[in-house]
Amino acid sequence: MVFSGSGGQGVVTAAIILAEAAVIVENLNAVQSQTYGAAARGGATRSDVIIAESVIHYPKVIQPNFLVCLTQPAYNTYYPIIRPGGLLLTDSRFVKTEDKVDARQIELPMYHSVMEQIGKPIVFNICMLGVTISLTRVVQPESILKVLEDRIPKGFLEMNQKALDVGIELGAGLKI
Amino acid sequence: MQRNVKFVQGNEACVEAAVYAGLNFYAGYPITPSSEIAELLSGRLPAIGGKFIQMEDEIASMCAIIGASLTGNKVMTATSGPGFSLMQESLGYAIMAEIPCVIVNVMRGGPSTGIPTHGSQGDINQARWGTHGDHSILAFTASNHQDIFEMTVTAFNMAETYRTPVILLFDEVVAHMRERLVIPETGELPLVDRLRTSVREGIDYHPYLPREDGRLPMSDFGGVHRFNVTGLYHDMWGFPSSEPRVVHELIRHLFDKLENRVNHLARYKEFFLEDAEYVLVSYGSAARSALHVVKERRLRGERLGLLELQTLWPFPKEMIREKCANAKAVIVVELNLGQVLQLVKMAVNNPERVFLANRIDGVFITPIDIMNILRLIQGKGV
Numbered sequence: 406m407v408f409s410g411s412g413g414q415g416v417v418t419a420a421i422i423l424a425e426a427a428v429i430v431e432n433l434n435a436v437q438s439q440t441y442g443a444a445a446r447g448g449a450t451r452s453d454v455i456i457a458e459s460v461i462h463y464p465k466v467i468q469p470n471f472l473v474c475l476t477q478p479a480y481n482t483y484y485p486i487i488r489p490g491g492l493l494l495t496d497s498r499f500v501k502t503e504d505k506v507d508a509r510q511i512e513l514p515m516y517h518s519v520m521e522q523i524g525k526p527i528v529f530n531i532c533m534l535g536v537t538i539s540l541t542r543v544v545q546p547e548s549i550l551k552v553l554e555d556r557i558p559k560g561f562l563e564m565n566q567k568a569l570d571v572g573i574e575l576g577a578g579l580k581i
Numbered sequence: 582m583q584r585n586v587k588f589v590q591g592n593e594a595c596v597e598a599a600v601y602a603g604l605n606f607y608a609g610y611p612i613t614p615s616s617e618i619a620e621l622l623s624g625r626l627p628a629i630g631g632k633f634i635q636m637e638d639e640i641a642s643m644c645a646i647i648g649a650s651l652t653g654n655k656v657m658t659a660t661s662g663p664g665f666s667l668m669q670e671s672l673g674y675a676i677m678a679e680i681p682c683v684i685v686n687v688m689r690g691g692p693s694t695g696i697p698t699h700g701s702q703g704d705i706n707q708a709r710w711g712t713h714g715d716h717s718i719l720a721f722t723a724s725n726h727q728d729i730f731e732m733t734v735t736a737f738n739m740a741e742t743y744r745t746p747v748i749l750l751f752d753e754v755v756a757h758m759r760e761r762l763v764i765p766e767t768g769e770l771p772l773v774d775r776l777r778t779s780v781r782e783g784i785d786y787h788p789y790l791p792r793e794d795g796r797l798p799m800s801d802f803g804g805v806h807r808f809n810v811t812g813l814y815h816d817m818w819g820f821p822s823s824e825p826r827v828v829h830e831l832i833r834h835l836f837d838k839l840e841n842r843v844n845h846l847a848r849y850k851e852f853f854l855e856d857a858e859y860v861l862v863s864y865g866s867a868a869r870s871a872l873h874v875v876k877e878r879r880l881r882g883e884r885l886g887l888l889e890l891q892t893l894w895p896f897p898k899e900m901i902r903e904k905c906a907n908a909k910a911v912i913v914v915e916l917n918l919g920q921v922l923q924l925v926k927m928a929v930n931n932p933e934r935v936f937l938a939n940r941i942d943g944v945f946i947t948p949i950d951i952m953n954i955l956r957l958i959q960g961k962g963v
Binding site: 421424425428429434435436437438439440441461462463464465467 | 586587588698754757758759760761866869870872873876945947948949
């Protein structure tokens, strides 16, 4: 799968949390990588995650089964690479999708829901991660929670857990 | 959750291994794509009683680790192409004065500042020939995090065993990607400690007088013995000499101590070579794409094999000639214009049957890129 967006949105962090949950908690194999430029914020960011039961050699994703685009430039850049028939997740506030894409496109108000229910844009990426595991079932929500407990400072943990739940609920409302 | 399983970048695997191997002094100037090594060690080393110094540049970094090694520490610096260029002069000094040290070069696209955030394997020849004068050098690489760990520990061991700088040539792709790393238990991998002289205080110590087994015991500089260290040709006391016999013996010693042990120093992995008609030769990140191709084509009955090099210098040409002897064709997979290709051509019996599968545009070579070259060689078109 590929997570894409703008630098600072946390797409790389979300990818690391997902892949770490797969490796450390669920004992699967996973490889995570990212392409980035010299800018720390802004600029297009992309992170690739491969999760498999077998050993992963080639570490990049050529055709993602699951693609997330959190900005319009990321969508415009990456929608052509999705595997035909794959799942393409966008945020309805930031991305206007094209009809011609050969994929199941899912537009969800992730940013809106985070702002409404939590009020902090910083956990937008964790909400996206909640939707991701809800739609793909690639790892268990408990595994993500375990990684969050390890990585996130105590004071911010509850906010992240809530964002994950918001995402899971958004995804659960859909029939895939 | 297992305590010793980590999900980390290649750079962190290198840090874990260096600490495991006994690193206690690091001096460096952070540079993409090696910066995480400096960042992580700036926290780790002080916590275990070691020293971390951020230097003013790479020239000073290299000089600092040389000095620290002489005083008895296990030392390392990490950089990328531009910094590695600056280190070449004092790298030669460390070779000449026989000072154990480990230099990590996480390769990015060059020349000059090149393309910092993208991978390349363009510094293979620089590692061998970057510093002037006849000499030999040890250089290792790795394609995954477990191997980065093992080769980093090996680098520290070899540096101590042969009193030589050892270069670790990793690349951006493996250094920045994350995957599983299982940290070996203490004692699981053998460690080579500094060989110190048994000469007591008050007795003459000859810093460059070999023991019967050829090894040179060291005395911590600034400790109980006074001795000279120089980049000039020197005698067994470490004092400069232009005596033809001394000059000749030293250059032969510096060269032969590694070049006479090529097979012993060769680290490599082989996959499906027994009956391979087409042998891919690769190393570092590129070997991951090559192995992907080999495993996929094997499922379809194609007799492909992979020889993954982990020792790049001294170049293991006899081993390569043997492993490629029965191949219809050899395809070198690398991220440069053919630096190892030329070496493989010199090593094998039929150089006209050696081909290059490469990428030089900053994009990591895909299995499809390799397949396209392979089909052309097989006469099947693309």
